[in-house]
Amino acid sequence: MKEDYIQQVQLPSGVVHVYAGPELFKALEYQVFQMANNNLQIPNQVYMSYTPDVHVGVGTCIGTTAVWNTLNGYVSPSIVGSDIGCGMRVHTTNLHKDELKDVKLRRKLVKTIEKYLPVEDHARGHFSDIRLEHIVTKGLHGLPKKYIPDGYTPRKATSLTHVESSKFTLDENALNRFPDHVWHRSHRQLGTLGNGNHFAEIQSIEIAEKNREVAEAWGLFDGQVVVMIHSGSRAWGGSVSQYCSSDMLKVMRMNGLGTADPKLLFAPLDHPEALNYVNLMYSALNYAVVNRHLIAYAIREAGKNVFGSKFEMTTLYDLMHNYAWEEEHEGQSYFVHRKGATRSLPAGHPGNPQAYLNTGHPALIPGSMGTASYIMVGAPGGKANFHSICHGAGRIRSRSATKRLITLNEFASSMRVGTNDEIVVNHRSLESILDESPQAYKDVDQIIESVVGAGLAEVVAKCKPMAAVKGAK
Template identity: 85%
Template sequence: MDENYYRTVKLPAGEVHVYAGHELFHQLDYKVFEMANNNLQIPNQVYMSYTPDVHVGVGTCIGTTAVWNSHDGYVSPSIVGSDIGCGMRVHVTNLRADDLKDVKLRRKLVKAIEKYLPVEDHARGYFSDIRLEHVVTKGLHGLPKKYIPDGYTPRNATSLTHVESSKFHLNEEALNKFPDRVWHRSHRQLGTLGNGNHFAEIQALEIPEENRAIAEAWGLSDGQVVVMIHSGSRAWGGSVSQYCGSDMAKMMRSAGVGTADPKLLFAPLSHPVAQEYVNLMYSALNYAVVNRHLIAYAVREAGRDVFGSKFEMKTLYDLMHNYAWEEEHEGRSYFVHRKGATRSLPAGHAGNPAPYLETGHPALIPGSMGTASYIMVGSQGGAANFHSICHGAGRIRSRSATKRIVTLDQFTSAMRVGTDEEIVVNQRSLEAIIDESPQAYKDVDQIMESVVGAGLARVVAKCKPLAAVKGA
């Protein structure tokens, strides 16, 4: 392992492995190590690491991978995060960057997307033909056929095959925990972005020469237009975190266990409260993958309004970066948590879906607003970190601090407003989303340098932003 991009930090409760270049490492807040020390006090933990985009979260840092053996492991809602199943999706279109060089056309496309894709709730009755109980128990397989647009041409279908998982199995009795209001609200939020850093972005690809063969195997080329989506499990995942978190906190108090951080929740996998959480977490993972799929469906409908019926969007890949599940590494079964961390498997790894077994699957890494995003592929060296890499740029400032420090002129300049290269957004005023400006985040190129330098993954494509739909 290159020590320029990796170091082990010894703490009173154990050690945390940090993957970051020198500059990024020395910028880390001391609180990330306080949190690591608390996390390392959870019994039986076998491994913990930080990716270069690590920053302080609730109970656990965003950018954490934490691992237990499956037979005596623990689960921690805090090391999953409240937006369970939050993740990324990329679709490949049949457009080229030149097709969108006109700023007015990009604005027309964004306006069309807004017609189909609300930020928060859909109107009552929308998606009334989708049964939420089918979504949370069957994942993508619970959708009516009309929402799987490539289902009529199975040989070319990617909706169900080019995903990290199309269905997570669970004990459905756990669903009885939620009152009707949770079901109603969650149903209305199907196919919506949510706020904060969630988005649907139109991007153009740049392919580095050294990995052009993999890009071509994936059907990617220079100048190709793709759609990148970032969203999660919305109200459903939030309810899982709320209800199960409360039960787990009560269990911990009655058992007299915990750390210096009362917000750090955990329980043995064998405990009933842990089993209930795991089952409901899997239901939220089902919701999340369907949510991103329906967002893509909305963008496809908008694209057809603007470009005609020949407009297409094939799924490149869908993956999560907030979850916990069982994985096999070197013949042993582990229970792996990733909070703000992306699984990135190399070529030949058995965990790849069938279409990507020979190349490794696409690992989807968003940049900050106004900067490039990346599509990566895992390297063999990633096994040292349980094949985890970053999940984005990582915040360096809180939303309130960003609003105080960053000026509207700085944000406007970053979005290249008034030029032919303007990144068109749906917000009527950039001031409404200034807390998502690039100045709120780390330099994504430094993040990429750390991941590549540490031998965890390689860049297959750089994604240049053209237009975006954001939550306020």
């Protein structure tokens, strides 16, 4: 029953709505609710919820949706996260999985991707001819035309239209506070993955029969090879978080604001420092969507190198899961925060891009390494949760605990190393990415079951990993 996946937890400071099946809900640690209670102390909050992948973060749990009325609202960098604009992107290809069944060919593809896509943490991107000031102020519209590969065929163009937002408008004066070294480092990082849980993955899809019509409308077919990308705003977003944190603290002290958690930062939306943060946050959202676009551009070039000029890679969708912005719900303007949560709009919702108005847009949910990811679509029941669903599997172990408790053999078995079905990884040693093994995360199938069971979204396609590119530390 739907009610089995929705819990309303009454805390001293208010109610947090938890969307999780009984097993996942029972496993939630006490600190998750302690953080919710602190978050609920921010004034004027009208709604707060957790998705089933919820786990402890800094100041706020990953997997949080928090909502204010725009007129008397608040903004919280803690309920956005430090990797502002971090999100997902999926590109379809014209390949079938059978064309990649040779493990040697998958290894060749991964090696070629590494030539076009820098993966080392301090590597320089290959896009020095792009002006960073154009990117952070104009988003995808700030790119030179040569980086919009489908621009010459307007009827097929998806680069600028099949995205949650191609440009966030901001007051450019806010950018003046950043010193030269921030601009320099951020420019170098354009088109790079970053490390941790960021990745680019080659997958094959299996369409859910219930939503086959939707899948076909999106151009998906069984066995199709797709490229899934997970990355964010790199040094630019990190600098926004760093520079604005001290300003937020000053505002809180001057106005007598605070909770039991000194790391939970927030301020009234109409305060000058809050407006400054919002403008800088939007610049980081611009950076993040362009960064994922350029990662995809690099992989497309690698694909053409391996498969020839007929290789195609078309944008399915790009969306964020660390951000705050204004949305309209039931005719009312709200300021919605999502930290580790994904927007998932149903068919007919006016917030959909035009291309997806009749179906709802693709909602992209990655699994952990070695497990399936999902392409979903919003259901009408998502209205109760401001159309928020999960953003992934959600960690159950810290990086240090994973390295301590999980063996290399267990990890290798998960990746099917030594078999024809091996999930090829660019790292020469699995030991270097042991903290990203599937055993560090919740069961993604349970997560998806909770989202579907709660009536928030439905599965359109299951994506099975074939090869993965991870950033190096």
